[in-house]
Each structure stands twice: as structure tokens, then as C-alpha cells.
Amino acid sequence: MGAARELSPEEKTAILTLAKAGLSLRAIAEATNRSRSTCQRVVQLPAKSKCPSRRGSPKKIDEKLQRRITRSVSTGKMGAAKVKDKLQLTCSLSTVQRAIRSVDWIKYKK
Numbered sequence: 001m002g003a004a005r006e007l008s009p010e011e012k013t014a015i016l017t018l019a020k021a022g023l024s025l026r027a028i029a030e031a032t033n034r035s036r037s038t039c040q041r042v043v044q045l046p047a048k049s050k051c052p053s054r055r056g057s058p059k060k061i062d063e064k065l066q067r068r069i070t071r072s073v074s075t076g077k078m079g080a081a082k083v084k085d086k087l088q089l090t091c092s093l094s095t096v097q098r099a100i101r102s103v104d105w106i107k108y109k110k
Contacts, residue, residue, distance in 0.1 A: 007034070007042065011032060012042050015032055061099050065087075074106060080096045080100055083096060083100075
């Protein structure tokens with residue numbers, strides 16, 4: 001079996017519209033040139049047909065923690081190591097440095 005191409009949002013909308021109009025799955029499949037099982041899956045699980053969730057491990061620094069790091073560093077008196085100690089972060093020092101570098105308006109001074 002070959003890999004099937006993914007349904008576009010327009011196709012999903014068309015299938016759901018035809019289903020709400022009262023057409024049978026077989027009639028919907030013929031009208032959209034898709035298999036009956038594909039149409040059945042779209043009709044039965046419309047909410048789950050969205051994009052899959054983010055894969056991989058969770059982020060070490062979430063948005064709230066990113067703001068706290070940025071706020072601590074923006075005064076200019078603390079570096080990454082001091083911020084890590086002050087906020088008692090469990091992530092590595094390089095992760096804190098990466099979070100600081102990602103803020104474009106903070107400039108590093110020696």
C-alpha cells in the first residue's frame with residue numbers, strides 16, 4: 001500500500017458539510033473521491049482531525065520562566081550563573097545562556 005496524501009482542511013469541511021446535509025458515507029465518498037473509511041473517520045472524529053501535538057521532550061524553560069530570567073538579566077547586574085542561582089533553576093547554565101541570547105534587545109557587555 002502506498003502512502004495516502006493528507007486531507008486538506010477544505011476536503012474535511014466538504015465531508016462534514018455533506019454529512020450534515022444527510023448524505024450517506026458511500027455518497028460522500030463518491031462525491032469527494034475518497035474512501036468510505038476516510039469519510040467515516042472525518043465524520044466521527046472531527047475534533048481530533050487537527051494538527052498533532054508537539055513531539056519530543058518538553059521545554060526546560062517555559063514562557064513564565066523565560067520572563068523571569070529576562071527580568072533578572074535586564075537590570076545589567078546579573079549574568080547567567082547568578083540568575084541560575086537566584087532563581088534556583090534545575091536546568092543547565094548553557095540553557096539559561098541560550099534563553100538570554102534569544103532575547104534580541106538584551107546586549108551582552110564585558
